[in-house]
Amino acid sequence: MxxxxxxxxxxxxxxxxxxxxxxxxxxxxxxxxxxxxxxxxxxxxxxxxxxxxxxxxxxxxxxxxxxxxxxxxxxxxxxxxxxxxxxxxxxxxxxxxxxxxxxxxxxxxxxxxxxxxxxxxxxxxxxxxxxxxxxxxxxxxxxxxxxxxxxxxxxxxxxxxxxxxxxxxxxxxxxxxxxxxxxxxxxxxxxxxxxxxxxxxxxxxxxxxxxxxxxxxxxxxxxxxxxxxxxxxxxLLGTDGTKMSKSRGNAITLAADADETARLIKGAKTDADRHITYDPAARPEVSSLLLLAALCQNLAPEQVAAGIGSAGAAALKRTVTEAVNEHLAPVRARRREFAQDRAYLRRTLRExxxxxxxxxxxxxxxxxxxxxxxx
The missing domain is CATH 3.40.50.620 (HUPs)
Known part of the structure; x- marks a missing residue:
């Protein structure tokens, strides 16, 4: 090598x-x-x-x-x-x-x-x-x-x-x-x-x-x-605008259901400017939410921002919630299925x-x- x-x-x-x-x-x-x-x-x-x-x-x-x-x-x-x-x-x-x-x-x-x-x-x-x-x-x-x-x-x-x-x-x-x-x-x-x-x-x-x-x-x-x-x-920033972390309680876990995801994103930190733009340096919290939606939708964050325009933070959060829940739906379904078979989990680890x-x-x-x- x-x-x-x-x-x-x-x-x-x-x-x-x-x-x-x-x-x-x-x-x-x-x-x-x-x-x-x-x-x-x-x-x-x-x-x-x-x-x-x-x-x-x-x-x-x-x-x-x-x-x-x-x-x-x-x-x-x-x-x-x-x-x-x-x-x-x-x-x-x-x-x-x-x-x-x-x-x-x-x-x-x-x-x-x-x-x-x-x-x-x-x-x-x-x-x-x-x-x-x-x-x-x-x-x-x-x-x-x-x-x-x-x-x-x-x-x-x-x-x-x-x-x-x-x-x-x-x-x-x-x-x-x-x-x-x-x-x-x-x-x-x-x-x-x-x-x-x-x-x-x-x-x-x-x-x-x-x-x-x-x-x-x-x-x-x-x-x-x-x-x-x-x-x-x-x-990706956590919902409080700081580094996403298990210990800070600011993260959306893969195991979270759609309602919990909506609640967490609804409480996410944004800013007072109703016109939504992607500007990581000047608007880190808004930009992180745009990036999250973009990753889930396979788009550029600027495209997501343009689609929201001046509809404000509430529209941004609805967009992000829908994108995350739709993207993670199959992951969460598989997780629930595997969770029903703990014997398989233990066999996976044993082998x-x-x-x-x-x-x-x-x-x-x-x-x-x-x-x-x-x-």
Whole structure:
């Protein structure tokens, strides 16, 4: 797998100053964007050369931000013929909270959302962290390959700590990027769909892979250095005008019914200008609603705005409500159908866990053999 060239290595060469970190982040982003364009062409030409790892933490039902941001892209990759691994990252819930509320229920809700949008267990391996011990055992040798200073410089970890609702965070938060490296490398994924904010985590994974190969590989690449497939997904705001989030209560979930969707959109923040225009900088809340309707109707947001004209926020919200409910109707119908068969959900996870476990056992044995030669 060829990898993108980089002006600097933000994990190994950044001096820790804000200016140097910004320079590294910009260089990393530019390289990833250029590489993603090439990867998109290769995905169409030969999808079977790729293995993708992606997933979510089970902290609540998935919402429209997830749907348009990641879920549709996963289904697209699956349908292209890419080998997909989707992790329900239940262990990672503990990185920023003392206890996970109803972990079993949240895991099943997440799997319901996956199945409803079109992820197919016969083509995508869906599994949970907690059911694959060998995956988690990779964390220790991988941690030995990075320094405390390098983990502390990770800008995504800094941001997560800054926005944590706790007065202090556990050591698991600092190991989060390395745990993600174990998620990706246990199955030797070579492609990871991410947003810009996740690039530092993926760079940690690339660094772990490179250092393991250099230290223990005896000239052979035990692990690939995975590429980022940057998401071009638009940003949807929550109903309160801030980032759409499970924890903020401002999101429309895939499981919401038509009445709940209407209620949430009716309460969405807009502005006082009755003439509806698409202007994300000056009118972020109105523009986010227009974008949501446009995504559901496969139109440009400017087209949706033109159709509403000067009819005001009430007409905008009616348009959005109708578009969302119509678009999600088949997804919600499938979700209700799958929800009636909990045995199928559990079988999906059991079979996914078994397959992921077999692969993780093989990888861990390979790691132990490689490391044993250096003791």
């Amino acid at each position: 060829n990898t993108a060239s980089r002006t600097t290595d933000p994990v190994t060469s950044a001096d820790g100053s804000p200016g140097a970190l910004r320079h590294d982040a910009l260089a990393l982003s530019a390289a990833a964007q250029a590489r993603s364009a090439v990867l998109e062409e290769r995905l169409v030409d030969d999808p079977r050369q790729f293995r993708v790892l992606t997933g979510d933490r089970p902290t609540g039902r998935l919402h429209l931000g997830h749907y348009f941001g990641t879920l549709l892209n996963r289904v697209r990759l699956q349908d292209l013929g890419v080998e997909m691994f989707v992790v329900v990252a239940d262990y990672q819930v503990l990185t920023d909270r003392d206890i996970a509320d109803d972990p079993t229920g949240y895991v099943e809700e997440l799997v319901l959302d996956y199945l409803a949008v079109g992820l197919d267990p016969s083509r995508s391996t869906i599994f949970t962290h907690s059911s694959v011990p060998a995956l988690n055992q990779l964390l220790l040798p991988f941690l030995s390959l990075v320094s405390v200073a390098e983990l502390g410089r990770n800008p995504t970890v800094k941001d997560e700590i800054a926005h944590s609702r706790q007065s202090s965070v556990s050591g698991l938060m600092f190991t989060y990027p390395v745990h993600q490296a174990a998620d990706i490398l246990f199955c030797k994924a070579n492609l990871v769909p991410v947003g810009q904010d996740q690039l530092p985590h993926l760079e940690t994974t690339r660094t772990v892979a490179r250092r393991f190969n250099d230290r223990y590989g005896a000239g052979a690449a035990v692990f690939p250095q995975p590429d980022a497939l940057l998401s071009s997904a638009p940003l 996914g866990n078994e397959r992921a476990g077999e692969i993780a056992d093989t990888t861990l044995a390979e790691v132990r053999t490689a490391m044993k030669n250096h003791y």
